Amino acid sequence: MQATATSATTAPDGTAATATPAISLRQVVKTFGDFTAVQGLDLDIQQGEFFSLLGPSGSGKTTVLRMIAGFELPSSGRIDLAGRDVTRKAPFERDVNTVFQDYALFPHLSVAQNVEYGLKLRKTPRTERRKLVAEALEMIRLPQVADRLPSQLSGGQRQRVALARALVLRPQVLLLDEPLGALDKQLREQMQVELKQIQRTVGITFVFVTHDQEEALTLSDRVAVFNDGVVEQVGTPEDLYERPGSRFVASFLGNTNLVEGALAKQLTGSEALLSIRPERIHVRRLDEPVDSDGLSTVEAVIEEIIYTGPSTRYVARTAGGQHLIVQEQNDSRASGAQRGDRVRLQWSSRFNYTV
Amino acid sequence: MRLSSSAKVTLRVFAGLVMAAIYLPLLLVILNSFNATTSGAFPITEFTTRWWEAAFHNEGVREALWTSLRVATVATVIALLLGSMIAFALSRYDFFGKNTVNLLVVLPIALPGIVTGVALNNTFKTVLEPLGIGLGLFSVIVGHATFCIVMVFNNVQARLGRMNKGLEEAAMDMGANVVKTFFHVTFPGFRSAFVAGGLLAFALSFDEIVVTTFTAPPGTETLPIWIFNNMARPNQAPVVNVIAAVLIIVSMIPVYLSQRMTGDDKK
Numbered sequence: 141m142q143a144t145a146t147s148a149t150t151a152p153d154g155t156a157a158t159a160t161p162a163i164s165l166r167q168v169v170k171t172f173g174d175f176t177a178v179q180g181l182d183l184d185i186q187q188g189e190f191f192s193l194l195g196p197s198g199s200g201k202t203t204v205l206r207m208i209a210g211f212e213l214p215s216s217g218r219i220d221l222a223g224r225d226v227t228r229k230a231p232f233e234r235d236v237n238t239v240f241q242d243y244a245l246f247p248h249l250s251v252a253q254n255v256e257y258g259l260k261l262r263k264t265p266r267t268e269r270r271k272l273v274a275e276a277l278e279m280i281r282l283p284q285v286a287d288r289l290p291s292q293l294s295g296g297q298r299q300r301v302a303l304a305r306a307l308v309l310r311p312q313v314l315l316l317d318e319p320l321g322a323l324d325k326q327l328r329e330q331m332q333v334e335l336k337q338i339q340r341t342v343g344i345t346f347v348f349v350t351h352d353q354e355e356a357l358t359l360s361d362r363v364a365v366f367n368d369g370v371v372e373q374v375g376t377p378e379d380l381y382e383r384p385g386s387r388f389v390a391s392f393l394g395n396t397n398l399v400e401g402a403l404a405k406q407l408t409g410s411e412a413l414l415s416i417r418p419e420r421i422h423v424r425r426l427d428e429p430v431d432s433d434g435l436s437t438v439e440a441v442i443e444e445i446i447y448t449g450p451s452t453r454y455v456a457r458t459a460g461g462q463h464l465i466v467q468e469q470n471d472s473r474a475s476g477a478q479r480g481d482r483v484r485l486q487w488s489s490r491f492n493y494t495v
Numbered sequence: 496m497r498l499s500s501s502a503k504v505t506l507r508v509f510a511g512l513v514m515a516a517i518y519l520p521l522l523l524v525i526l527n528s529f530n531a532t533t534s535g536a537f538p539i540t541e542f543t544t545r546w547w548e549a550a551f552h553n554e555g556v557r558e559a560l561w562t563s564l565r566v567a568t569v570a571t572v573i574a575l576l577l578g579s580m581i582a583f584a585l586s587r588y589d590f591f592g593k594n595t596v597n598l599l600v601v602l603p604i605a606l607p608g609i610v611t612g613v614a615l616n617n618t619f620k621t622v623l624e625p626l627g628i629g630l631g632l633f634s635v636i637v638g639h640a641t642f643c644i645v646m647v648f649n650n651v652q653a654r655l656g657r658m659n660k661g662l663e664e665a666a667m668d669m670g671a672n673v674v675k676t677f678f679h680v681t682f683p684g685f686r687s688a689f690v691a692g693g694l695l696a697f698a699l700s701f702d703e704i705v706v707t708t709f710t711a712p713p714g715t716e717t718l719p720i721w722i723f724n725n726m727a728r729p730n731q732a733p734v735v736n737v738i739a740a741v742l743i744i745v746s747m748i749p750v751y752l753s754q755r756m757t758g759d760d761k762k
Contacts, residue, residue: 211664231667238668244661248683257679258669309669 160186160223162313163208163344168217170203176205179369185313187349190339192348192356195366196392199460201447204366205315205349209238210324214387222312236313241321245290251301252277252286258309276304279338296327304332313345320355323339352395359382365389381417390415390495395465397421398495403462407436413495418467420491423454423475424484437486440464441479456485503710521743528736546733550741553734559721566632566707567700570639574696577640577690578647584683586655587663604645611641612709619710630712636708639703643696650692654685674736691753698749702742 161184172176178343179202185191193201206212207219210231219227226234237258245254255276259269277283280300290298299319306314319335320328336359350356356363357377364374364389373385384390387398399407399414408414423442430437440456443463454466454477464485468474477483498506516637531541550556581600585593603611628634662684666676682689704719711720723739726730 209664209668211667230672231664232672236668238665240661240665242659242661244659244665244678246662246665246683255682257666261670261675305669379629 147279150231152342159187161185161220162189162222163347164223165208165219166218166222167202168204168207168219169215170200170207170212171215178207180216181371181442183364183371183374185345187222188343188345190346190348190359190361192350192363193366194350194353194356194362194363194392194495196351197209199366200369201349201351201364201366202317205317208313208347209236209315210234211367214326235311236315237309237311237318238317239299239302239306240317241317241319243290243302243325245298245301247290248288250289251282253454254290255305255308258305259267262309265308272308276343279307279341280286280304280334284409295323296331299323299331300334307338307342307344310342311344313347316348318349319353320350328355335359357393365392367390368394384415384495387413387495390493395467397464399462399464403438403458403460406438407489408492408494410494416464416491416492418453418465419469419487419489421453421464421466421468422473423456423466423468423477424486425475425477426482426484428484430484430486434489436489437484440483440485442479442481442483445477445479456483525735525743527738529731529738530733546737550734550737553612555629555721556718556734556738559716559718562632562715563701563718566635566639567697569636570643570700571693571697573636573640573644574647575693578644578692578696579651579685581644582615582648582652582655583677586652587660587745600648601645605642608642608703608705609709611638612706615641615706616709630710632715634710635715635717638706639700642706644701646696646699647689647692650688650695651685654688655681656755658684680735687756691756694749694753694756698746702746723735 163183163185165181165183168181168183169176181200181204183204193204196203203212207214208221208227209235210226214227217227218225221234221236244310245251246257249257252273255273255301256269259272276285277286279305282297282300282304283431285293285297285301290301293301299322302319316335320331323331332355335346339396348356348359357380358423360377362374362376362404363380365372365380367388373380373389375383375385382388384393384396390396390398395418397414397416397418399416401411404414405411425440438458440458441459442454444455446453450470452468452470452474454468456464456466458464466485526539528546529538529542529544532542544710581596584590585597615634615638616630619628619630623629658681662680663676665679667673671679702719703717704723707717707720711717716724718738719742722735726735
């Protein structure tokens with residue numbers, strides 16, 4: 141547990157980190173018939189890291205998780221766990237445990253028996269087993285459901301039991317396959333906080349598969365963004381959001397304005413693709429003075445106004461025909477612009493991020 | 496879909512008629528087993544339990560019953576082992592010729608019993624007898640096992656197909672090897688289908704007559720064969736009614752149980 145999340149996040153990608161990575165994938169390829177699910181993947185996940193595999197469905201992220209768990213054999217390439225080659229090892233020979241998307245709790249066993257199962261296989265003495273199961277149920281704050289069957293639990297309770305069942309074995313790595321996907325929004329947000337707390341307490345490496353970019357940004361120390369079987373970018377949530385490495389990353393993580401051609405040239409002097417986050421842009425009246433240096437400005441007509449509570453979303457159209465989305469906080473500086481108004485859009489030039 | 500009331504009445508009458516056609520003759524057999532006259536004349540003027548006593552003490556019946564029980568038990572055990580093993584292999588693994596194997600396993604149920612019977616008869620007489628395995632209890636058991644396997648296979652395969660394969664992965668994930676995973680997770684998952692298939696197999700074997708005729712050596716009689724051989728004998732006819740009545744009741748039990756069991760899992 142010395143390898144803290146912070147030291148792991150500062151470890152540069154691709155290059156050898158000081159400690160042996162918890163998981164290391166080298167040139168991993170997985171094909172199903174003609175379909176290539178994962179193409180030549182290199183990835184290092186550090187000890188104690190909360191690492192997310194983010195991408196749309198079919199992007200290969202779940203296949204990567206299943207290869208780490210041992211449910212799928214890579215077509216080629218190599219997988220190391222803590223420096224040991226496990227590429228061809230069976231799931232039961234690897235020190236990783238999985239929280240499944242549908243939880244996969246054994247329906248014929250009680251909650252306590254489910255949690256106890258892995259310990260029994262390891263021949264942990266009975267008294268020790270009892271103690272560990274009780275602790276695990278305490279950790280997920282569900283000691284009262286020990287004797288119930290999984291079918292008698294709510295979705296959120298099942299999710300937590302699945303987590304306890306995997307964590308009670310204290311694996312080097314915990315794999316989580318969209319574990320919050322089946323929960324409603326409120327419960328999901330609550331579970332996100334709990335997951336993060338549990339991960340910090342136990343100090344185990346978490347590998348978290350999700351298609352929800354917000355979830356990935358909220359929870360992770362680092363995120364790998366998957367698209368069509370390749371990793372587009374690996375980085376901290378801030379890296380990915382502020383400095384997207386590709387058009388896909390820029391548009392998949394949150395909303396963004398992608399600008400190229402004439403307008404890009406006007407803004408930066410180059411026609412290269414730009415990403416400008418909608419919340420960086422402000423709406424100002426044309427007669428308002430430009431109040432500081434280092435601003436990018438462009439005139440536009442407001443075409444659409446969408447009120448979303450804490451903020452208002454404007455769709456503006458520049459003279460060149462480019463649409464820009466603006467997300468404006470509904471605070472004292474709100475412009476109050478109306479549909480059809482000619483306005484000046486302005487933002488600090490450092491938010492012009494060349495993709 | 497709503498039906499008009501006249502359609503409802505018509506359908507009810509038809510359903511009643513069909514049910515009557517099936518179950519009245521069965522009821523008649525049970526009544527006749529208490530009929531005092533040997534000819535089974537109707538209406539019954541005098542009831543007696545004489546035939547039940549006679550049947551109970553009849554050596555031929557006892558022997559046939561013992562034979563039937565042994566055949567059905569062994570055929571069912573074979574069917575349970577092989578049927579569920581094939582079902583497991585076909586639903587959990589990919590291999591060359593998988594679909595062909597599937598077809599070959601199910602085919603015997605569609606094949607006329609007489610074909611199976613003749614084929615096995617020839618095999619035992621011409622090929623196996625010179626090797627010392629002639630027609631006997633063994634050949635009857637093999638004959639029955641051919642269709643009993645299908646009963647178990649169909650039930651178990653359907654269940655395995657519906658089972659969450661994630662459960663098996665979860666067990667392996669926690670350290671269970673293939674064998675432990677099977678006995679801790681897979682088998683409990685299809686246990687009721689396994690038992691239901693076994694009960695059906697047993698019931699099917701117990702009243703089988705066609706395949707048995709061709710695979711039993713002379714002098715070996717299962718209960719259905721004994722009935723068939725004794726029906727025509729006037730003084731045995733009432734005893735046959737008793738055996739038929741017993742068979743009706745005995746065969747209903749496993750079918751009822753297997754229906755209830757498969758119904759239970761649909762939570």
